[in-house]
Amino acid sequence: MSKGNFKFLIFNFEFWKHFSIPVHPCSSVAKMICAVVFSVSLCLSGKGFASELDFKTLSLIPIQEGGRLKPMDTFARESVRFITGHEEFENRSSMDTLMDWLTHPETWEAKDFILVENLEMRDQLGIPKDQKRVSPKLLMHNDGFMAFAKMNYAKQQKKITLDAKEKESLAVFGRLQKFEDLLPGDSLTIIPIPNTKTYKWASIGDLKKAYDLDNQKMPDAAKEVLMTFARILKSYDGHNPTEFAAGTEDLSRMLSQIGGKEYPDPSKISMEVQFNGLKPFRVAWIIHLVAFLVIGLSFLLEMPKLFKPGFIIFIAGILMSLYGFVMRCLIAGRPPVSNMYESLIWVTFGMTVFALIFELIFGSRYFALAGSILAVFGFVLADNVPTILDPSIGPIEPVLRSNFWLTIHVLTITLSYAAFLLSLGIGHVCLWSLWKHRDDKERLKRQTNLLYRVVQVGIVLLASGTILGGVWASYSWGRFWGWDPKETWALIALLGYVAILHGRMAGWLRELGFTIGVVSAFLGVLMAWYGVNFILGVGLHSYGFSKGGLPYVISFVVVEILLVTTVGFKARKA
Amino acid sequence: MNIFKENRVLKFLGSVQMALPMILILAVLLATGTIVESRYSTVVAKRFVYGTWWFGGFLILLSINLLCSALSRFPWKKYQTGFVITHLGIITILAGSMVTQQMGADGQIALTEGEEGHIFQEDKPNFYYQIGEGPIEQVPASFSFRPPNPDHPLLVNLPEGGMLMVDQFYLNAQKKVAGRVAGEGEKGFPAVHVNLDSSFVHENQWLFLGHADYGHLDLGPASVFFEKEADWKKRLAMGAKEISENALAFLLAKDGSLKYQTRHRGEFTPVQPLKVGQDYSTGWMDMQFKAEERLSNALPEETYLEQPLPNQKDPESAIHYELIQNPDKKEGWLGYQGQTTFLLKGKTFGLAYGPKQVRLPFTLHLTKFKLGLDPGTDKPASYASDILYTDPEKGTQVPAEISMNQPLHFKGFTVYQASYQPMPDGKYISVFSVGKDPGIWIKYTGAITLVLGIIFMFWFKNPSWGKKEVNV
Structure with a gap:
């Protein structure tokens, strides 16, 4: 971890003198810091008591990380998730885990908590294949691994493509480094004194280094921040809720005093903490699940009266995800177009809105049924696989920034996916009818007509979205079409649906054929949406099925194919 | 009807x-x-x-x-x-x-700050030759339809007699450098054939003492050197500059014997004698090394071996040329973007193999490259180039800024900001895409x-x- 960029000198010591935060009449600040920060690990670690501590104030402290200002709460969640793969490691909150890491580094050095996903990598590290995590100690004492990771880093800098194992070595190394950077407080950039050149705030680690360099010169305010931080760690270690609360209050007050006008708006920070805690998309899938059950009952019991409450619950689910969506846009300051997680929640949300609109136009009940259950699938997926679908909010690539047409292009394409997702749901309703009500021609015709309507919307959006992509690419890269896999697969998906339309027009595809076609054509969308990034992106031959959730997708595809063939055979026989 | x-x-x-x-x-x-x-x-x-x-x-x-x-x-x-x-x-x-x-047209032009250029490169391979001070001739060499082979080579009859041909094309080839004993009158280098082995890495390379390209080996976190013992000691005395924290040095002692020294996390081990063919430990990266062979006067010989297409990587092609000026003849290999010059029958020949060069109808001058970062990180948030472009008819220089979504349109061409590369001296290379799209x-x-x-x-x-x- 030879980073070597010790930027002590970013402190403008003159600046600190403007602050006259009274220093506690402590006999020796230095002794205290040494005693607490650097050797607190001598104390025994204690679990359980920590739950009495109130992390609220601490979680609201803004931290500058990953290109934006975020509450400590988000930082803790992201760090714990990044390193361990779970937001709540061993059933403790992220804030609790983070504080424990900072307070008892020695205990954690020997604990298995750093995620290793690739099976071959586990083998090479000499751990059983079913052991998901390793300790920092094990990694750091494995010279072969450390050198391998560093070599791959050098390779990556030279823009050499890495294979799955090489990538994994970098991922594991990254997790280790993130943990190691936490310990000296290097990544706790919470002191709002920006470097004039990079606008980087100062970190607790910077303060410590400055202190070690020359504690005489260090302004009292700086010592005070450092000491308060030490106090917090000490009270965490001693499970002292009162002292912990007082310490975190003091730290929060000092930092906001130092930040002055430039300090982020507390209401925005607390909005994000609220968003983190509420998890609107988790709430949304629960509401949608209830909606689905009620609407499903209305069908099962043939009680149309039950539909209305179900539909109202469905709308509540949409409103919940809308709220989450708006919050996320406000926090990120941009539309959600940057990664798979964001596109999944956007597509799921868009699908429910389409379902709502179609329901209001056609009043068929099928749209709300399909929409609610698909929303459950979509949001559950988004909620549960953070290493594949990373929910953290980060800055986006320069090329994707502040570009109106690009945003429109991405939103159009993904909205077409939303329409096709709904068509998949309605397609299943049709499959059900083909299975159960083969003789009810009227019903089949009505349903496939609804299906046709949804597909039409999807085609218009996909065709125009793909073309908008070409226009944007031509405008900012000079290339209308470049056979890039993403655009090519969008075209393949479009060709799939176009083929079905031609088949229907020629009279070759009737209710059964059309339904099967629409359900199968969704595989094209799946490939364009997920496959290009996760299957083609990492290479067809890559090991490590744990990467990217391929088994889930393959099982989904297999189930769909089986379903379609079974219904096909049964309907033909009848 | x-x-x-x-x-x-x-x-x-x-x-x-x-x-x-x-x-x-x-x-x-x-x-x-x-x-x-x-x-x-x-x-x-x-x-x-x-x-x-x-x-x-x-x-x-x-x-x-x-x-x-x-x-x-x-x-x-x-x-x-x-x-x-x-x-x-x-x-x-x-x-x-x-x-x-x-x-x-669709190509790229890369300019260093302060540099001027008017030729961009299209990603279409070409073969170039020049005789004496004559013009540089360009022959398309993408060989996508029928690659040349010894039975059906690409033939060029030279105007002053003689013949130039490309008689082998490998879509993907790997350069292999081997030590060859220098012939009489040839000035070679002392050379060792080094083998490095760990559970993660296997390297097998020749090192030529004093050679500009093959004098040392960079493994990322570690480097391998081959130097005269006296020179090496001088370097250490001067503060061991440019020697990585982990290193291995093969040393040629005054008496002609081989020695070695390793460095691990900045600490040097004592100089030890080295036996050819024996395994030693580097002390870093869990690695073993040995000198498989040594030659006292050797020359690197570059050949290309055909390789299966690489996974997720652009292939690196190579061609084999043969120049016949009866009764003399010269043959050799050229990797992509490689070039060579030699004397044959008193004439200088220049050969090259690389992307197609296309002339822009105007000149671009890169004044300054500007990189914006996300606050508190070193992630680029935006990049832009200040340029001057010259209108050849009016002869005036016009300033403009080219940024990610703001290309320059001039004379039917569009110049886009594509990427950048920082240089060791703090300057930047700005890479532009150049396109002409009449359709x-x-x-x-x-x-x-x-x-x-x-x-x-x-x-x-x-x-x-x-x-x-x-x-x-």
């Missing part, structure tokens, strides 16, 4: 019986292309799928199908408006692409037509579709 309805061939060409299989085949071809691309690389996918004659032919056939299908329904009825507009839109887009492919407006027109057509088709009900459903 409509010939597209009467003629059976034309009727079939415009039929849905033709269209549907074509759509499906196109989907399969494209899917194959993307799989090839992800397995190998963009270059390979272009070479074997998108850029082939049969792919182009297929698109032409598709255009014919679209055209015939639209024309065979002439005179068009009102409800067919959407259908006709959509199909004509697709044909227009395909026509626009054809114009772009035939008349467009773009045709494509835009087609695109708008296509989308309008689809909307028309879906929003204005088609009576025949309803009839079909009644027939069910």
Whole structure:
């Protein structure tokens, strides 16, 4: 971890003198810091008591990380998730885990908590294949691994493509480094004194280094921040809720005093903490699940009266995800177009809105049924696989920034996916009818007509979205079409649906054929949406099925194919 | 009377019986292309799928199908408006692409701050030769259709007699440098053949003492050197500059014997004698090393070996040339972007193999490259270049800024900000894409037509579709 960029000198010591935060009449600040920060690990670690501590104030402290200002709460969640793969490691909150890491580094050095996903990598590290995590100690004492990771880093800098194992070595190394950077407080950039050149705030680690360099010169305010931080760690270690609360209050007050006008708006920070805690998309899938059950009952019991409450619950689910969506846009300051997680929640949300609109136009009940259950699938997926679908909010690539047409292009394409997702749901309703009500021609015709309507919307959006992509690419890269896999697969998906339309027009595809076609054509969308990034992106031959959730997708595809063939055979026989 | 309805061939060409299989085949071809691309690389996918004659032919056939299908329904009825507009839109887009492919250009130009340039490179391999002070001749050498081989070489008859030929082409080749004992009168280098081994890494290389390219080996976190013991000691005395924290040095002692010294996390071990063929530990990266062979006067000999196509990486091609000036002859290898000059029968020959060079009708001067970072990180948030471009007719220099979404349009060319590269001296290299796309407006027109057509088709009900459903 030879980073070597010790930027002590970013402190403008003159600046600190403007602050006259009274220093506690402590006999020796230095002794205290040494005693607490650097050797607190001598104390025994204690679990359980920590739950009495109130992390609220601490979680609201803004931290500058990953290109934006975020509450400590988000930082803790992201760090714990990044390193361990779970937001709540061993059933403790992220804030609790983070504080424990900072307070008892020695205990954690020997604990298995750093995620290793690739099976071959586990083998090479000499751990059983079913052991998901390793300790920092094990990694750091494995010279072969450390050198391998560093070599791959050098390779990556030279823009050499890495294979799955090489990538994994970098991922594991990254997790280790993130943990190691936490310990000296290097990544706790919470002191709002920006470097004039990079606008980087100062970190607790910077303060410590400055202190070690020359504690005489260090302004009292700086010592005070450092000491308060030490106090917090000490009270965490001693499970002292009162002292912990007082310490975190003091730290929060000092930092906001130092930040002055430039300090982020507390209401925005607390909005994000609220968003983190509420998890609107988790709430949304629960509401949608209830909606689905009620609407499903209305069908099962043939009680149309039950539909209305179900539909109202469905709308509540949409409103919940809308709220989450708006919050996320406000926090990120941009539309959600940057990664798979964001596109999944956007597509799921868009699908429910389409379902709502179609329901209001056609009043068929099928749209709300399909929409609610698909929303459950979509949001559950988004909620549960953070290493594949990373929910953290980060800055986006320069090329994707502040570009109106690009945003429109991405939103159009993904909205077409939303329409096709709904068509998949309605397609299943049709499959059900083909299975159960083969003789009810009227019903089949009505349903496939609804299906046709949804597909039409999807085609218009996909065709125009793909073309908008070409226009944007031509405008900012000079290339209308470049056979890039993403655009090519969008075209393949479009060709799939176009083929079905031609088949229907020629009279070759009737209710059964059309339904099967629409359900199968969704595989094209799946490939364009997920496959290009996760299957083609990492290479067809890559090991490590744990990467990217391929088994889930393959099982989904297999189930769909089986379903379609079974219904096909049964309907033909009848 | 409509010939597209009467003629059976034309009727079939415009039929849905033709269209549907074509759509499906196109989907399969494209899917194959993307799989090839992800397995190998963009270059390979272009070479074997998108850029082939049969792919182009297929698109032409598709255009014919679209055209015939639209024309065979002439005179068009009102409800067919959407259908006709959509199909004509697709044909227009395909026509626009054809114009772009035939008349467009697409390349890159890289400029260092303060540098001026007017030649950009297209990613189309070419073979270059120059005799004496004569002009540089350019021969296309992408060999996508029929690669040359010793039986069917690419032949160039030189104007002053003699012959130049390319008689071998490897799409993917790896350079192999081996030590060869220097001949009489040749000045060589002392050389060792080094073998490095760990559970993660295997390296096998020749090191030539004092050679500019093959004098040392960089493994990322560690380096391997081969130096004279005295020079090495001088370097250490000067503060061990430019020696990585982990290092291995093969040392040639005054008496001609071999020694070695290792460095681990900045700490040097004592100098030890080295026996050829014996394994030692480097002390870092869990690695073993040995000197397999040593030569006291050797020359590096570059050859290329054909390799299977690399995974997820552009192949690195190489050609073998032979220059015949009876009775003399010179042969050798050139890797992509490689060049060589030599004397043969008193004449200087220059040969090169690399991307096509195209002249811009104006000059670009990079004044300054500007990089914006996300606050508190070193992640780039935006990049832009301040440039001056020269209008050759007026002879004036015009300042402009080119940024991510703000290209420069001038004389039919468009210059885009593509990427950048920091240099060790703190300056930046700014990389621009240069394009000329005369077909773009045709494509835009087609695109708008296509989308309008689809909307028309879906929003204005088609009576025949309803009839079909009644027939069910």
